[in-house]
Amino acid sequence: MTPAEAASPEQALPEGAHPFLAAAGWGTAAVEPIPGDASARRYFRLRRPGATAMLMHAPPPGEDPEPFLRAARWLDANGLRAPQIIADDSAAGFVLLEDFGEIRMREYLDAWPQDEHEVYTHAIEALLQLHRLPPGPFTQYGLSEYLREVRLFAEWYCPVQGLTVDLAGYTQAWEQVLGPLLARQRPGVAVLRDYHAENIMLLGGLEKQGLLDFQDALVGHAAYDLVSLLQDARRDVPEELERAMLDHYIARSGADAHFAEDYARLGAQRNAKIVGIFVRLWKRDGKPRYLDYIPRVWALLERDLAHPALAPVARWFDANVPAALRDPAGRLGGTFAA
Template identity: 35%
Template sequence: MPPAASAPRLESLRHWFASQHDLAIAACELRLAAGDASFRRYYRASLPDGQTRILMDAPPAQEDSHPFVAIARQWEAAGLPVPHLYAVDLEAGFLELEDLGDTPLSARFDDEATTLAWHQRAIELLHRLQAAAPTQGLPAYDAALLGRELDLFPDWCLAWLALPTPPSWPALREALIDSALAQPRVAVHRDFDAMNLMVQGETLTLIDFQDAVAGPPSYDLISLLRGRYRRFDAETFATFVDAFRRRAQAEGRLDAELDAATFHHQVAAMAAQRALKVLGIFCRLTHRDHKTGYLARLPHFLNHLRDSLAGLPAHGDFAAWLENDFTPALTRALAREGVE
């Protein structure tokens, strides 16, 4: 369970919620529901009629909730499944949200058949998102942002391992950025992960979309298919990618002349970019933000990076460095940290 907010903030949140519904303070019990990698915390509160709400505590000094509120309202107006906002106080950093329950998509990965079926549902939702969500007002997923994300890998992961950046890094970095920029622009959730898709019956709802940008159609696809919960075999992964390309072409989001090999290369490059970013972020969360549990996920995303580089044969030098230098250094560092 994540740590709760400070007592003064929690008390302020209780008073704020009470004021929204003209309730006595003593009647407002807040139960910690969830936290995430940021400073946000989520609480569940009950109304006299039995309905429940989720209260987001996002301290303004650490979290800017303006993008979340703007996107939530915009996407709800576009007919997309997002939590409804009942009340907002951006100055205080308090939001009252629709309660979507406690079941993320990841909790539905019981067996192979069920897992594949839910991934299909998630990709259906992704098509809806890309078709309906406007890109106006979203920050651009431009070369500067892509580069800052990639630089998390040497700045945090390689620095922790005391490894120099390999000579092959600049060429790979440039190629990954160029590949992303060559793709058309759609609304990108930017963390379209099974923890950020909530299940209610057979329905999926989007959460945690405050970092959305206008960027490549392949990004959210690989966030799902090469996320923290599964490592699909090459054939299954290719089947998902091919089906996504054909539908996106049929609906006009991808060029009708885009061939399968080119799109697979774009997907591999986007997946490599995200895996490198995640390796850096997880090291930063551990060593700068003192959050636990992230180092244990590094080998999983290293495998995702390996799978992605297999589709980028021009960068064999980097792939060889990854096996010969990076992997042994990571294995030693994890052993020192007591991570198996």
């Protein structure tokens, strides 16, 4: 299918794409739409003889490609494999990218589970490489952002479950839990924030990993991307593998004695946020498929809440979220019927 032959709204290139691609030398390429993700961004694979590329459309005002471009160029300049930028028009929301192919870590491990330990070890090594760098050109992941994110649980999950909860107590509990790690995340490391098996591409070998979906990068705690990888919302990571990879990171990085408890703090923070986001994707954005992930994320959240460092937040959950809504087998119930 050439650009001129795109047949449906889902397949058709966005308005303005043709002149952008022509100027970049890809005007006659065949176009293959790529299924979308949780954002409003759209992707297309372009094919011409002997070469492929990816077109990303992140249209303003809802999207802005500049954070992606800034992070991609910084990562590439520092030896990590983000897609190289072929051409861009930020004002129109177009970015033409290197194509990393179709072998994601997620699908590779579905086919070759015996390689799980090796693949995750390489993913941890990539994080170690990232964390040896000075913090990137990103803003700080501060308490206000942590709290804004965890409030998504109270703002979206609790109402659809018919819960009236203590919002002030919720915020205060998280302030108690997250406060101690703030000093430990300075000067901080680049935090990609969505570092997991569906955003890691395998580039011609298990040790060669390409990075995707890093446009929301901030400077924060080294444990955050470990949580994203090892407490994956979309893929079951065995607990023994999670523990082995966490131990590997701690041993190789020389992390301090508080690192494991901070991992639990950020695990609970991230998982509470994700439950809220997945409900929002359903209720606001009409994407109910993300509800299928909620039982896994809830189970991870419960494990994190069991850590002593999470005691204030765990008490809040015990007082505000009934046990019937915290049962892995029946948590979604009829309330979440799409």
